[in-house]
Amino acid sequence: MKVTVIGCGNLGSAVVEGLVNKGYDVVACDKDEEALDALSDGVMKEKDAGKAVEGSELVVVAVKPEVVGPVLGSFDADDGQVVASFAAAVSLGYVRERTDGRAVRVMPNLAGEYNEMTAAVCADDGVPDEVARVLDDLGSYVEVDEELMDIATAVNGSGPAFVFYAMKAMRDAGVEGGLDEEDAGTLVAQTFRGAAAIVQNDERSLDELIDAVCSPGGTTVEGMEVLRESDAGRPFADAVGAAERRSVEITEELDL
Numbered sequence: 001m002k003v004t005v006i007g008c009g010n011l012g013s014a015v016v017e018g019l020v021n022k023g024y025d026v027v028a029c030d031k032d033e034e035a036l037d038a039l040s041d042g043v044m045k046e047k048d049a050g051k052a053v054e055g056s057e058l059v060v061v062a063v064k065p066e067v068v069g070p071v072l073g074s075f076d077a078d079d080g081q082v083v084a085s086f087a088a089a090v091s092l093g094y095v096r097e098r099t100d101g102r103a104v105r106v107m108p109n110l111a112g113e114y115n116e117m118t119a120a121v122c123a124d125d126g127v128p129d130e131v132a133r134v135l136d137d138l139g140s141y142v143e144v145d146e147e148l149m150d151i152a153t154a155v156n157g158s159g160p161a162f163v164f165y166a167m168k169a170m171r172d173a174g175v176e177g178g179l180d181e182e183d184a185g186t187l188v189a190q191t192f193r194g195a196a197a198i199v200q201n202d203e204r205s206l207d208e209l210i211d212a213v214c215s216p217g218g219t220t221v222e223g224m225e226v227l228r229e230s231d232a233g234r235p236f237a238d239a240v241g242a243a244e245r246r247s248v249e250i251t252e253e254l255d256l
């Protein structure tokens with residue numbers, strides 16, 4: 001399947017590389033030569049959006065929200081093509097009005113590069129097969145009503161930054177305790193990965209899993225007491241709330 005990705009910065013380049021890993025024919029389009037140069041050799045590179053979308057079943061638009069309109073105006077899609085905006089705060093209606101292709105709104109994240117992304121999607125008549133296939137190959141996805149895209153954006157789009165922040169705090173504590181920075185980084189990264197694997201495979205709730213780690217009279221209960229007494233979950237919930245509000249605000253400010 002041929003996929004064009006327009007905008008190959010942080011997010012678009014991750015999507016491009018994830019698609020290359022899975023054997024897609026990928027056309028990368030960016031106005032910046034350096035962004036194209038940084039991509040893998042197997043990728044077709046094209047600066048002109050009109051040429052870049054020719055023959056592609058799926059066009060991914062991965063530019064900043066304010067650039068989505070001009071980019072959609074720079075190529076003609078036909079109704080056999082799917083045009084998926086991967087931008088925060090850009091409504092499905094905004095995309096629909098600016099393309100003859102089938103409009104889809106996706107909130108992805110940076111883990112697409114390693115095919116470990118998760119995405120929230122909304123579309124008019126269900127998720128088109130082309131999008132379902134690509135998102136499955138990049139990781140996983142959930143279909144949500146459009147009014148939930150702002151909170152989804154905060155949880156899975158911005159989410160990696162919040163997780164990196166928590167990881168940094170744990171790594172730095174390990175270093176303060178005497179671990180080598182690289183060793184601490186390895187231990188923390190694999191601990192997050194391992195914890196995610198447990199959550200994805202185990203039927204127990206998150207609270208039950210916390211209990212499973214807390215041996216009575218052991219080490220973890222002491223740490224959990226600190227987290228619970230300081231209500232350390234609150235700032236994370238507040239961060240998600242702030243990101244969600246900003247998503248709503250951008251849509252309103254830019255009339256997207």
Ligand SMILES: NC(=O)C1=CN([C@@H]2O[C@H](COP(=O)(O)OP(=O)(O)OC[C@H]3O[C@@H](n4cnc5c(N)ncnc54)[C@H](O)[C@@H]3O)[C@@H](O)[C@H]2O)C=CC1
Nearest residue numbers: 007008009010011030031032035062063064065087088157
């Ligand atoms: N960075 C992230 O983790 C995530 C980003 N997004 C969304 O992805 C979009 C892009 O974000 P980033 O990759 O972080 O931005 P970025 O600034 O890293 O990349 C944007 C790219 O678009 C290119 N571009 C700008 N105008 C263009 C045009 N007219 N034609 C072709 N290319 C053009 C730029 O040269 C740049 O390479 C945003 O809408 C953002 O909301 C969504 C989820 C996660």
Ligand SMILES: O=C(O)[C@@H]1CCC=N1
Nearest residue numbers: 087088153157158159
């Ligand atoms: O910060 C942003 O606006 C984009 C959308 C989600 C992640 N990065």
